[in-house]
Amino acid sequence: MMAPMWGKWINCRVRPGARADFAAGQRRWSAIADQPGLLGQLGGWDGTGRRALLYALWADRAGYDRFLRERHDAIATEAAQQGSWESIRVAAGPVVQAFPGTAPTLPDALRHATVLRAADCRLHPGRAEHFLAVQRDVWAPGMAAAGGLLAGTVTRLAADRYLVTTLWTSPEAHTAYTTHAFPALRARADVPVDVATLTGHVVPLEPSWHVGWAGSSVGSLTGVRR
Template sequence: MIIKRISCKVKEGNKEKFYEHQKQWKPLKQVKGFLGQIGGWSIKYPLTACVYSFWKTQKDYGQFMEEKHDQIFVNSGQESTYESIDVSLFQEKLRVPGAEDNIVNVVKIANYIRVAMSQVKEDKIIHFVDMQEEVWNTGMKKSKGMLGGTFSFSQKQSNDFLIFTGWESEDYHQHYMEANFPELLKTAKPLNDVLKLRGEQFTVEEAWRVYPKDC
């Protein structure tokens, strides 16, 4: 699976315009290999729009970019509403298990998203991946309201990782942070493995939610 992360810094006063233009990406639901798109406004940076899309294969994504992307983008009129955009692609390494069994279902019903991005020391990559599988995945799966997600690595830099998880609500995520996260952190010790760690969280904008037409 391919994960596309899009971060747009929207111009002051243009949030409403961007919001409306983002709704124009509904045609994605008819594109071959498309698994879903979800987005919202960053909790930490209110003028930053966070959008994630999911594709079955690199071939499917590449074909979309060649044949469909530009037409949808131009029709949306979105370019005039933001001052900068950052786009990055990731390849799934592990599924993050939860109440739902695939990413399409997560996109369909998640109301809150948490993303962690880590640049990992080269000699710690194996340990970092092991901790994700043995500690974080196990701990999050037990957390009420955790729907599932994906653990992936950057196509540009193999030591850059992205962990995307969908939650039923912000309250369920907050309970996880208070009740489960501290113990998992103590066990996994990620700060021993990473050079840089950052993240983003957002409440899902329902109007931006897109999933395949046959789902």
């Protein structure tokens, strides 16, 4: 069985007046587009405009670890973003589920998405199995039926912390989902049974922050290991 894909979540609080500097530095990360194992990276600003949120997807942990060893520090120095942010939080872990949508692969979804929806969930102890079953049986088919979903992932960031990310074709499609489908799905999921705290983000994606992919066949929306 193939190793699971690897997801990375970056949450930066940017200094007042430093948005342009941060964004300029973020565009320099396009240099990693040729990195073996990278399936794609994207991001944008949250609703306050003070926080930059980014999600990257790797074919496996080995490729991600190789990037950290061989290239990360040099590119971070070249990007010169350190002075533009007040705080940065980085978490990474295995992708334990993938949600199908209209995109044939996850790299395709990363490439074409215009909106990222993310739910950073900290679970009650012992609720992970039920939480994942609800993602698979309630949320995944419900979102796909709503229209506009390209794909999604569930990344385990810690023992009881999971990041649910979904990628959408347009702001209009995402708004239609939240208006018409989301309330009933949330009621069916009975979220508080599993989730102790949830931090949600809706991120309009910055096209210039997209880091492309090289046509890898990795990133199928079937067969993701739990």
